[in-house]
Amino acid sequence: MCTVGFIPLAGGGYILGHNRDESRRRARGLLPERRARGDRNFIAPRDPLGGGTWIGANDAGVTLCLLNAAETDPGRLPSEPVSRGRILWQILHLDSIEAVRRHLDARREGLRKVRAFHLVAAMHGDAGLAAVAPGAGGRADSPSVTHHAGGRVGPSTVTPRSGGPVDPPAVTPRSGGRVGSRLGPSMDGEASQRAVASGRAFLKKAGERARTRPIEARAGSFRWDGARLTEHDHAGPALFVSSGYDQQGAELERGKRWRAFLAHLRERSQFDSDDLALELSRWLARHEPERGALSVCMHREAAASVSRTIVTASPSAITMHYHDGAPCDAAATEVRRSLKRRSS
Numbered sequence: 256m257c258t259v260g261f262i263p264l265a266g267g268g269y270i271l272g273h274n275r276d277e278s279r280r281r282a283r284g285l286l287p288e289r290r291a292r293g294d295r296n297f298i299a300p301r302d303p304l305g306g307g308t309w310i311g312a313n314d315a316g317v318t319l320c321l322l323n324a325a326e327t328d329p330g331r332l333p334s335e336p337v338s339r340g341r342i343l344w345q346i347l348h349l350d351s352i353e354a355v356r357r358h359l360d361a362r363r364e365g366l367r368k369v370r371a372f373h374l375v376a377a378m379h380g381d382a383g384l385a386a387v388a389p390g391a392g393g394r395a396d397s398p399s400v401t402h403h404a405g406g407r408v409g410p411s412t413v414t415p416r417s418g419g420p421v422d423p424p425a426v427t428p429r430s431g432g433r434v435g436s437r438l439g440p441s442m443d444g445e446a447s448q449r450a451v452a453s454g455r456a457f458l459k460k461a462g463e464r465a466r467t468r469p470i471e472a473r474a475g476s477f478r479w480d481g482a483r484l485t486e487h488d489h490a491g492p493a494l495f496v497s498s499g500y501d502q503q504g505a506e507l508e509r510g511k512r513w514r515a516f517l518a519h520l521r522e523r524s525q526f527d528s529d530d531l532a533l534e535l536s537r538w539l540a541r542h543e544p545e546r547g548a549l550s551v552c553m554h555r556e557a558a559a560s561v562s563r564t565i566v567t568a569s570p571s572a573i574t575m576h577y578h579d580g581a582p583c584d585a586a587a588t589e590v591r592r593s594l595k596r597r598s599s
């Protein structure tokens with residue numbers, strides 16, 4: 256039960272929005288704080304009961320977040336399963352999608368005690384032209400993406416123009432970016448993967464060596480269903496949806512709205528990351544087709560969207576805007592936490 260939208264920006268940055276859908280009985284999350292582990296700093300809210308979290312971002316420019324996933328065999332779980340939030344908490348310092356993959360791979364046995372989950376890892380790209388071996392082009396341009404049910408919703412029709420998957424930006428995130436104080440709230444697919452690839456081709460300057468290209472932000476998603484761990488790459492805008500009530504219906508409805516949202520962004524000639532954060536926050540607060548189980552800002556009797564997080568990653572900083580209440584609740588507290596980017 257969650258909605259996550261990811262949009263890469265020109266220049267290697269990205270923006271990620273997350274609605275946390277939870278039981279109304281669960282204790283309120285603790286506000287995000289800066290923390291350190293090893294030589295990495297990270298920012299994350301925390302679940303006071305399980306001690307884990309559902310989202311966090313670190314100074315390497317990596318954001319990790321969780322969605323629930325369908326359990327294929329609930330009988331496999333021990334009487335007291337390990338909290339998936341704890342799994343996320345333990346890896347908030349990792350500095351790449353590859354590091355997340357290695358970590359999870361090495362602990363497959365331990366995952367048998369963990370409920371099913373869907374973990375999304377977003378990673379900053381590089382604005383410069385990096386030398387890339389043919390075929391190794393950063394996994395970003397190797398659309399080995401296999402559509403999997405209950406995950407990404409696609410396809411989108413994003414056709415990047417000048418190098419940004421969502422056509423934007425002269426994006427130089429202003430520090431101190433504001434995400435509209437009281438805010439109101441996705442998808443991709445192989446079509447957008449191809450579109451991104453063609454956008455890159457467009458970027459190449461005449462005479463430029465074929466082996467050089469900018470590296471764009473990308474996302475990896477890891478799904479643990481209790482038996483298998485699968486991974487997918489997402490090089491363009493992506494939407495991830497989970498619903499314990501009606502997975503297919505939620506994907507369909509939220510997917511439709513996400514495509515409309517991306518189309519709306521494409522109509523604008525230019526905007527900066529603050530504008531985009533505001534737009535995404537408003538999108539995450541939407542009630543379509545009606546305020547209820549299928550809307551992005553989710554409301555049911557037993558569960559609801561209880562907080563909303565927007566992370567913006569720029570070459571110099573990573574910033575979290577946390578809305579401590581329903582995304583549509585204009586009176587909820589908002590906090591902002593920021594870290595300077597550090598390469599190592």
Ligand SMILES: [Zn+2]
Pocket residue numbers: 540541542546552553554581582583584
């Ligand atoms: Zn709402």
